[in-house]
Amino acid sequence: MLDRLEMFIALATERHFGRAAERCGVSQPSLSSAIKQLEGELGVQLVWRGARFEGLTPEGARVLDWARRIVGDARTLKEEMRAARHGLSGNLRLGVVPTALPMIAQLTGPYLRRHPNVKIEILSRSSIEILHQIDNLQLDAGVSYLDNEPLGRVVTEPLYQERYLLLMRVDHALAKRPALDWAELADLPLCLLTQDMQNRRIINNELARANVPVAPQLESNSVVALVAHVQEGPWVSVVNAHTATLFAATPGLCAVPLQGEGGAKQVGLIAPWREPHTPVLNALLAEARRFSQQ
CATH class of the missing domain: 3.40.190.290 (D-Maltodextrin-Binding Protein; domain 2)
Structure with missing residues (x-):
């Protein structure tokens, strides 16, 4: 079921069967079949279908919340077991607002020196995109503004005041x-x-x-x-x-x-609300706390 939930999250995010299939690395018929199988397992219709994707049903919107939790927890479990076997390693996808890009190496540089087996992908994103992509498991964390616009349910670590x-x-x-x-x-x-x-x-x-x-x-x-x-x-x-x-x-x-x-406006690290976090994300939160205390 986990693979089908990941495909369902991709479809809800992309709102297009073809793009969702491409994101998941499968054919469009395979993705459509997986969504129908998921509907059969859960006994509800998840997607309004016409000639193209027409949105989620009310049941589909509720399942999407559960899917994000389940897939996120499964990824965390895998990361934690890998860290237990091999030490801290893995990939971290970090969205950063453009104005924070000039300082980001001050956070990620020390982090990578402490954890040389972690690879970080830094992506320039708007604050709205960061929150949306964290929700949809496309980003592991973000660096954005903390006190100017609503953030929703996220964990935050302040980094600096923007002047x-x-x-x-x-x-x-x-x-x-x-x-x-x-x-x-x-x-x-x-x-x-x-x-x-x-x-x-x-x-x-x-x-x-x-x-x-x-x-x-x-x-x-x-x-x-x-x-x-x-x-x-x-x-x-x-x-x-x-x-x-x-x-x-x-x-x-x-x-x-x-x-x-x-x-001044506060800029900081934003992470998903769910607990526990992956070991690589926990280490980044700890690095953010060290950074803010400098």
Whole structure:
């Protein structure tokens, strides 16, 4: 039944039989047959079917909750037994909001040195994608904002407070200032992250509080793309301290702190609520606690 539950989770996530089959590495007829077998075993219809996938039935939505728990627990059991036999090893899929990517090596570097038999896959994701993919067992954990928008039922470990600076060329008129108010960003040619990024929503709130219209000339879901445009000029961008540290050392760029009423936002590690966690995830949570105490 476990394989069929995994296929059912994939179908509920992808909402398309073909994509779900591809994700599971099986043919579409095989996936369809497995879902029908699962329905037969449970005695309920799980999926509304027409010419294509039309959603989950009410029973299917309830089974999905159970499927996530059962499959998650089964994976944890396998990981724990492997750790008991061979020591800490395995794979860890970590989703990270783009603004935290410049600091992520400070967390994962020490972790990998302590546990050289673990492999980590780091994926750039929005905060919403991180929560969704943790729910659907596509990610093992994430690094995202903790206190700006609802997280739901997850375990969190704070990592750092995010502070904001204005990144610009050294020949910009504001480059010599020791600090700036958010109100001074009015009429500047901004380039910012896209609206689906929580960092952008935080910046929008800060600008609105300062009565500054939010009208960036350029948007991207890539911090690197924003920095490239700042280098090219005349654009400026609001970045966090880790991004500023990484890029402000680039010749020709500098970053000036922004001061205002909004305050810093907490960024941290997010893990599934279920207990116990896999040994590799428990070790990452412990590494996050060490990081926050530095």
